[in-house]
Amino acid sequence: MTVVTSGEDLAKKIAEAIPGSVISSDKTSVMVDAAKLAQVAEFLKNTPGLDFNYLNFATAVDYIDYFELVYRLLSMEHNHSLVLKTRCYDRENPTVPSIVSLWRGAYFQEREMFDMFGIKFEGHPDLRRLLTWEGFKGYPLRRDYL
Amino acid sequence: MPIKTEPFYLNLGPQHPSTHGVFRLRVELDGEVIVNVEPIIGYLHRGIEKLAETRTYTQVIPLTDRLDYVASMTNNLAYCLSVEKLAGIKVPERAEYLRVIFSELMRLANHFLAIGAFLNDCGALATPLIYMWREREKIVDLCEMTCGQRLLFNYMRVGGVSQDVPEEFMPALKKFVAEMPKFIGEYEQLIKQNEIFLARTKGVGILPKETAINIGASGPVLRGSGVNWDIRKKDPYSIYERFDFEVPTGEVGDCYDRFWVRLREMRQSVRILEQAIVQIPAKGPIRADVPQFFRPPAGEAYGHIEAPKGNLGFYVVSDGSIAPYRVHIFPPSLINVTALADMAIGWKVADLIIVFGSIDVVLGEIDR
Numbered sequence: 001m002t003v004v005t006s007g008e009d010l011a012k013k014i015a016e017a018i019p020g021s022v023i024s025s026d027k028t029s030v031m032v033d034a035a036k037l038a039q040v041a042e043f044l045k046n047t048p049g050l051d052f053n054y055l056n057f058a059t060a061v062d063y064i065d066y067f068e069l070v071y072r073l074l075s076m077e078h079n080h081s082l083v084l085k086t087r088c089y090d091r092e093n094p095t096v097p098s099i100v101s102l103w104r105g106a107y108f109q110e111r112e113m114f115d116m117f118g119i120k121f122e123g124h125p126d127l128r129r130l131l132t133w134e135g136f137k138g139y140p141l142r143r144d145y146l
Numbered sequence: 147m148p149i150k151t152e153p154f155y156l157n158l159g160p161q162h163p164s165t166h167g168v169f170r171l172r173v174e175l176d177g178e179v180i181v182n183v184e185p186i187i188g189y190l191h192r193g194i195e196k197l198a199e200t201r202t203y204t205q206v207i208p209l210t211d212r213l214d215y216v217a218s219m220t221n222n223l224a225y226c227l228s229v230e231k232l233a234g235i236k237v238p239e240r241a242e243y244l245r246v247i248f249s250e251l252m253r254l255a256n257h258f259l260a261i262g263a264f265l266n267d268c269g270a271l272a273t274p275l276i277y278m279w280r281e282r283e284k285i286v287d288l289c290e291m292t293c294g295q296r297l298l299f300n301y302m303r304v305g306g307v308s309q310d311v312p313e314e315f316m317p318a319l320k321k322f323v324a325e326m327p328k329f330i331g332e333y334e335q336l337i338k339q340n341e342i343f344l345a346r347t348k349g350v351g352i353l354p355k356e357t358a359i360n361i362g363a364s365g366p367v368l369r370g371s372g373v374n375w376d377i378r379k380k381d382p383y384s385i386y387e388r389f390d391f392e393v394p395t396g397e398v399g400d401c402y403d404r405f406w407v408r409l410r411e412m413r414q415s416v417r418i419l420e421q422a423i424v425q426i427p428a429k430g431p432i433r434a435d436v437p438q439f440f441r442p443p444a445g446e447a448y449g450h451i452e453a454p455k456g457n458l459g460f461y462v463v464s465d466g467s468i469a470p471y472r473v474h475i476f477p478p479s480l481i482n483v484t485a486l487a488d489m490a491i492g493w494k495v496a497d498l499i500i501v502f503g504s505i506d507v508v509l510g511e512i513d514r
Contacts, residue, residue, distance in 0.1 A: 053359055056362070057448075059474040070461065076359060103362060104484060129188075132191065141196055
């Protein structure tokens with residue numbers, strides 16, 4: 001059974017390593033500052049004992065006031081998982097660091113989020129629309145898109 | 147003096163028999179050797195995630211059928227599992243067994259088609275595919291017997307299944323399960339030692355273990371690379387911890403290993419079916435008492451299953467209303483296709499068809 005890592009315990013470890021990165025945490029997830037997402041992700045991937053080497057999925061949810069990005073990470077070695085979240089309050093030009101350099105599985109998923117929500121990923125090698133065509137207007141999965 | 151060369155671009159698809167749907171590959175070639183591959187997708191995009199936001203929780207189930215249409219009941223199951231997690235619904239015993247029986251039948255149905263089509267891609271035209279198709283027909287008949295559908299079943303419900311199986315189902319299933327090992331053995335004998343098949347697949351399109359993990363591959367693609375990772379074992383859902391089965395893995399991660407993992411997985415599915423037939427309670431409710439319009443408490447849930455093609459997950463967010471606030475579908479094929487470039491670069495165009503066939507993608511699920 002995959003163990004769900006306690007977000008509270010992990011938040012302490014993350015805050016120690018990267019001060020000022022953790023915003024909140026609960027039993028299953030950790031919310032981090034969007035600007036420090038890449039740093040936190042790297043910490044989670046490369047720290048012995050955590051070893052989150054597998055990106056399960058990455059997605060975004062539009063809560064109108066903000067976009068919430070959800071990453072579910074998994075460690076195959078220890079069989080534990082974590083939900084990493086971050087929020088993006090800028091609706092006009094939302095920007096989040098890319099994690100493609102850490103987990104290449106994010107390549108299509110970040111492109112999809114760009115396509116569907118208009119979230120820009122800094123450092124993504126080739127950020128283009130994925131499912132809709134070039135020249136498509138608007139971002140379909142935003143709540144205000146009709 | 148070096149000869150001046152320039153890359154040559156080839157568009158494979160969107161309408162091409164070897165792409166298994168509407169899928170385009172932009173291949174950069176140096177002579178006949180592949181320099182780069184870029185998958186271009188979205189030709190089958192129907193906006194299922196957006197459509198789901200305007201439907202009730204139950205009304206989303208038929209939409210999920212349209213994802214992996216080769217094994218559509220598994221999509222129903224993954225979605226229902228996440229909604230059940232969200233709403234805290236317990237599924238009756240008999241329904242759990244029916245779910246397992248149908249997921250394993252779907253796994254067989256998918257692997258029949260995957261292997262058959264893969265061999266078709268290898269150049270063994272029609273015969274191996276039609277053999278598989280013949281057996282797959284029996285599974286489709288079993289499903290038709292149960293829910294009247296042959297392709298898009300819409301059978302699972304939140305809290306159970308839509309209806310009980312008819313009387314004639316169990317004898318037919320027993321007959322099917324009894325025949326299966328012989329058929330798989332025959333098929334193995336037909337293909338496994340075939341010299342042309344071995345020459346075309348052994349050592350072709352190798353996906354190293356580390357790369358497979360890094361790109362987040364799942365299913366036979368991941369296991370073919372030698373990673374023992376099966377959600378049925380590692381994070382059991384439904385009642386899978388009650389069954390005794392093995393997880394076959396490959397060694398090298400080439401096209402042959404992926405084929406070989408699938409073929410052995412079929413035997414394991416038959417084993418699970420044999421056990422399920424014995425264990426299933428003869429009578430009992432098949433659906434929890436779930437109202438037609440129910441409102442799960444605000445929150446989020448992620449349910450995932452080991453679908454035939456890999457890790458299929460649904461991330462469902464509820465705001466307490468009758469419709470989901472957001473449904474995110476995480477399909478295995480989309481991620482597995484990321485690995486295509488790693489496997490195909492350096493090989494020839496003819497090998498690209500085989501490498502792509504060995505991933506086993508379905509476009510309904512990639513484009514959603």
